[in-house]
Amino acid sequence: MRLILALSLRNLLRQKRRNLFLGIAICFGMMILVLAISFSQGLTDTLLNRVVVYIAGHMSIVTMEESNKDRRIIRDKEKFINIVKSNIKDIKKVWESIGVFARVIGNSRADNAIIVGRVADKDFLEYLGQNLVEGNLGDFTSGAVENPVILYSNKAKTLGVKYRDTINARFATITKQQQSVRLNVAAVLRSSNLFEEMAMFVNLKDLKSLVGLKPHETGALYISFKRINNPDHAIREAIKLHKLLKPDVAVIYGEAVNKNRSSNATALGYAGDKESLSIMNKHVSLLSGAMPAEKSENEALVSKNLAADFKLRSGDRITYRYKNKYENLTTENRYRVAGIFNSAGISDRNIILLNERSFYKTYLQNLPADARKYKQAYVPLRRSALYPVFEPEWKLLPRTSTFEAMQLKMRDMTKTKWKGPWLDVRTMYESADFILKLEYALKLVAFTAVLILFFIILIGVLNTLRMTVRERTREIGTMRAIGMQRTDVKYLFIAETVLLTAIACVAGIILSFIVMWVLGLFTINTDSVLSILLVNRRLHFLPTAASIAGNYILIILMAAATAYFPARRASNLSAVTALGHFE
Amino acid sequence: MRLIKIFFTTILLFICLTAGAAPKVSEIVKKMDYLYEQIGDISVRVSIVQNKARQGVKNFGFLYFRRDKTDEFLIVAFAPDTEKGNGYLRVGENFWMYRQNTRTFQHISRDESILGTNAKGGDFEKRKLSDLYKPFTDSGGSEIIAEEMLGKREVYKFTLIAKVNDVTYPKQVYWVQKENYLTLKMQSYSLSDTLMQTAYFPKWTQIEGKYIWIQAIFIDEFEKGNKSIVDLSGISTKQLDPKIFTKAYLENLSK
Structure with a gap:
């Protein structure tokens, strides 16, 4: 084998010019492939880890109230953060996503912007530090400046503002009320792509307060993984999270108060759809009064036990109060007793039944403490006949895998007009589908171009080898005459090609790194949509050892396979025929 | 006899003192609700001239049909050309947007903009002012009302604050004509108490004892230079055919 390698190397050096040109072609091909x-x-990294992650997170939890896809509120963010952190693998970060479309007015003109709430954590401060053009990051973090804002240089230029200038912003709160605020420019940043320039950062706490969210509430929860290299990871984890987020019945535990007397009572919501009302009719009998109307507010059905306890009659008024889960507050509501009910199994309990509208009005705005912690609370069991009637903590939307399927899901949700929260677990494959399609298209174009290029180069290799075999037929005859075996002749030609390819590919890899370095030196100032593919306005290459090694081996195997047929032809020549060969 | 004299004197004195006093804000609001409330059917042609700073003038036009009894309304656009044939249909809790080019209906929420204007679906719902707002009161709980002149007209000026959280503006200041309780001017404030919009209602008409404004001017106080003028014409309170409030009718009208 060593002899064959030595002979191959000698042959390569013997035909320097031809092999040099062939080597250059392979080297160029490898360089283009690595590039x-x-x-x-780099594109995948930019889109997935720099763009998609900000637009939609690699995975996200979204809840929408009143069947309105734009009314995004998570009332108990800690609950969901805990579930995610303790069950989902490979998480880099879970963060609150709050962004509002705003009209902003600076010194020179008005423009649209997205005001994004950010916590000044280590990562964010590091990012700000790296991209700071002017300003003082301390203004953003110290709390001494009222509503500090950080914006990108292009937006600052459009608005005609600089450090310490003010910007007036108008946007809608979560309930769509108009809000206006004066923001103070704390810093101006250099943007690395067009996508970023729309964003203006304010402190998350300030923004939550401005849009009407309480500290324990948030817009949506975004989850990013430690580098998304395997696209299936987010989908797999989303399916897992979806299974974990099965809702239970929403229960409020508090006390009913009437004429200075109080008694523990559980409040539950009942669904108003036909199916639920039919189950209600079967298992609940009204002793007096009537069911509250679907659109009525602050009317309640009271259990026989509670009515007897307080000597209540239909039409009477009752106060119901309960402790909130957060802020150490107590919520107090007053209801008109619309009817008194009896139901096997629950009538000996103090229960107040509210329609969908009344129940979620208080449950969502004043989240109750966990009723399951109280022994006296009535928590319906899943096997109970009335279980499907009671309103859940949330309704879980089915998992979808594409943007189109998600749109259909949203359309169906909007039709329901349900007042409670719909919960959706999404991945970037639904939320940022357009970005991923762009990434796929660009990858496909690059791959096809490289494939065509390599096909042309391999035809060149094949042709060169055929010529070599023809030219060296008498030499083959001599080698065979002095005792070289057929297989050795075959291996000699294959080894020559493999050696040439291996050396040329190494040169190609080295050259590709030089080209990447040179291309990375140029700044590309474009405002087109393609600027989202740039990092710091430069082309972003991400060579990995695994992909280079994989492609190196692949090219060598392809070259060996290409050389195999001419080499076999050469080895099949008999010594006599080969020696008698004349051109 | 002396007691009777004292009684009548007191009554006379009370009448004299209260004769010139302004009514309570809540009473004015109730009166306004009564005077502006349309019961039955209405159809109207709406034209909006929207002037935006640096963007120029845009004209919008649509037909608006409303039936209060069944809480339904239909909007179909006739201007600009890009919006022509597009429409909105509200039947009870369902609210659809119709796109003429794709011939599709899509469920939307009441918060969505109508035809790209500043108007929202919720603005076309029938909701009483007294259900949405309550009078602003001083620290003692008394309603604040002032009498002043707006141009040459005597008006009551008072402030209302939102009772519910799904109204666009949480605070509004009204200038209501003393003579007939018609709103002449209204200023809307944001949650942070910044003046966002001033509206003028210079022209009103009376149909079957109820008042409808036929011209309104909305001035954007936040972004100076933005102004919208809304004109209503062809107002009719004739009973509308129930088939108007159907998807099929909107589709046919848009052809």
């Missing part, structure tokens, strides 16, 4: 793959990986 294309590194650019494609």
Whole structure:
């Protein structure tokens, strides 16, 4: 084998010019391949880990109230953060996503912007530090400046503002009320792509207060993973999270108060759809009064036990109060007793039944303490006949895998007009589908171009080898005459090609790194949509050892396979025929 | 006899003192609700001239049909050309947007903009002012009302604050004509108490004892230079055919 390698190397050096040109072609091909793959990986990295992650997170939890896809409120963020952190693998970060579309007015003109709430954590401060053009990051973090805002240089230029200038902003709160605020420019940043320039950062706490969210509430929860290299990871984890988020019945435990007397009572909501009302009719009998109307507010059905306890009659008024889960507050509501009911199994309890409208009005705005912690609370069991009637903590939307399927899901949700919260677990494959399609299209174009290029180069290799075999037929005859075996002749030609390819590919890899470095030196100032593919306004290449090694081996195997047929032809020549060969 | 004299004197004195006093704000609001409330059917042609700073003038036009009894309304656009044939249909809790080019209906929420204007679906719902707002009171709980002149007209000026949280503006200041309780001017404030919009209602008409404004001017106080003028014409309170409030009718009208 060593002899064959030595002979191969000698033969390569013997035909320097031809092998040099062939080597240059292979080297160029390898360089283009490494460049294309590194650019494609850089593109994936930019889109998934820099763009998609800000637009939609790699995975997200979204709850929408009143069947309105734009009314995004998570009332108990801690509950969901705990579930995610203790069950989902490979998490880099879970963060609150709050962003509002705003009209902003600076010194020169008005423009649209997205005001994003951010916590000044280590990562964010590091990012700000790296991109700071002017300003003082201390203004953002110290709390001494009222409503500090950080914006990108292009937006600052459009608005005609600088450090310490003010910007007036108008936007809608979560309930769509108009809000206006004066923001003080704390810093101006250099943007790395067009996508970023729309954003203006304010402190998350300030923004939550401005849009009407309480500290324990948030817009949506975004989850990012430690580098998304395997796209299935987010989908797998989303399916897992979806299974974990099965809702239970929403229960409020508090006390009913009437004429200075109080008694523990549980409040439950009942669904107003036909199916639920039919179950209600079957298992609940009204002793007096009537069911509250669907659109009525602050009317209640009271259990026989509670009515007897307080000597209540239909039409009477009753106060119901309960402790909130957060802020150490107590909520007090007053209801008109619309009817008194009896139901096997629950009538010996103090229960107040509220329609969907009345129940969620108080349950969502004043989240109750966990009723399951109280022994006296009535928590319906899943096997109970009335279980499907009671309103849940949330309704879980089915998992979808594409943007189109998600749109259909949203359409169906909007139709329901349900007042409670709909919960959706999403991945970037639904939320940022358009970005991923762009990434796929760009990758496909790059891959096809490289494939065509390599096909042309391999035809060149094949042709060169055929010529070599023809030229060296008499030499083959001599080698065979002095005792070289057929397989050795075959291996000699294959080894020559493999050696040439291996050396040329190494040169191609080195050259590709030089080209990447040179291309990375140029700043590309474009405002087109393609600027989202740039990092710091430069082309972003991400070469990885695994992909380079994989492609190196692949090219060598392809070259060996290409060389195999001419080499076999050469080895099949008999010594006599080969020696008698004349051109 | 002396007691009777004292009684009548007191009554006379009370009448004299209260004759010139302003009514309570809540009473004015109730009166306004009564005077502006349309019961039955109405159809109207709406034209909006929207002037935005640096963007120029845009004209919008649509037909508006409303039936209060069944809480339904239909809007179909006739201007600009890009919106022509597009429409909105509200039947009870369902609210659809119709796109003429795709011939599709889509469920939307009441918060969505109508035809790209500043108007929202919720603005076309029938909701009483007294259900949405309550009088602003001083620290003693008394309603604050002032009498002043707006141009040459005598008006009551008072402030209302939102009772519910799904109204666009949480605070509004009204200038209501003393003579007939018609709103002449209204200023809307944001949650942070910044003046966001001033509206003028210079022209009103009376149909079957109820008042409808036929011209309104909305001035954007936040972004100076933005102004919208809304004109209503062809107002009719004739009973509308129930088939108007159907998807099929909107589709046909849009052809």
